[in-house]
Amino acid sequence: MYETVAGRVEPVPLAAFLRTVAPDLLLLEQAIFIGEQAQSASRLIAVRMPEAVVNTRRSIARKNAKKKGDTPSQAHLSRLAWNLFITNVSATLWPMALVPKVSPIRWHIELIFKSWKSSLHVATLTTTKEDSTLCSLYGRMLRILLNSALCPQARATLWLKCQRELSLLKFVRHFQALAASWLHAIFQSACALSRFLQRACMTAARLAAKAVRKRRTTAQILQDDSRSSRESQVFSAVVNA
Numbered sequence: 001m002y003e004t005v006a007g008r009v010e011p012v013p014l015a016a017f018l019r020t021v022a023p024d025l026l027l028l029e030q031a032i033f034i035g036e037q038a039q040s041a042s043r044l045i046a047v048r049m050p051e052a053v054v055n056t057r058r059s060i061a062r063k064n065a066k067k068k069g070d071t072p073s074q075a076h077l078s079r080l081a082w083n084l085f086i087t088n089v090s091a092t093l094w095p096m097a098l099v100p101k102v103s104p105i106r107w108h109i110e111l112i113f114k115s116w117k118s119s120l121h122v123a124t125l126t127t128t129k130e131d132s133t134l135c136s137l138y139g140r141m142l143r144i145l146l147n148s149a150l151c152p153q154a155r156a157t158l159w160l161k162c163q164r165e166l167s168l169l170k171f172v173r174h175f176q177a178l179a180a181s182w183l184h185a186i187f188q189s190a191c192a193l194s195r196f197l198q199r200a201c202m203t204a205a206r207l208a209a210k211a212v213r214k215r216r217t218t219a220q221i222l223q224d225d226s227r228s229s230r231e232s233q234v235f236s237a238v239v240n241a
Helices: 012-019 051-065 073-080 096-119 130-162 168-179 179-186 190-208 218-225 228-239
Strands: 002-005 008-011 029-032 042-046 082-087
Touching: 008 042, 008 073, 008 130, 012 029, 029 096, 029 218, 130 168, 130 190, 168 179, 168 190, 190 218
Parallel strands: none
Antiparallel strands: 002 008, 002 029, 029 042, 042 082
């Protein structure tokens, strides 16, 4: 991680830099470059954490280090007072205060891989011969492709109509339960397959919605932070798609 100082590119002394920040400054941004050779222009956003959170983090760090017969460095303890985010998305699209709120969306990536491994069992093959193994693998990859094609539209429709978020894992399980109907519909006419998919997606909107929670969802938080009503609706639709 580098920065430009007096026209020269130098490493960022992160821990020392964070220690010099005024105690009343809760959020800051620094222009940086990532990569030792092919340096990419990025933004470092630092969010100061509450004292109780910092104390808990440092206590855990000392406990883990003690198990290994070590002690955490002062630089490490200093960094635990902050949440650090690095992005190359422009400040025009993601203002500084929005970056920490957008970060939880990355969890959707983990859910995608979880659905592949846990629900679609991509990593579990019980076959031993090449032909049967390829058949099983390609079949599961086709299911991933079909779910990936249908899920974004179903998610966006559910949000726009009901202000509810779609659960990816529930969605995958829903279509998994319709496997026999899938097979039957595929070998019928294009109209029959289209009708089947429409019914399946309408049912998914009811069965695969996330449970109602008292706390606001990530999409709702982002919606509240958008600058205009129209931008809010568009942005939330994109997030949920």
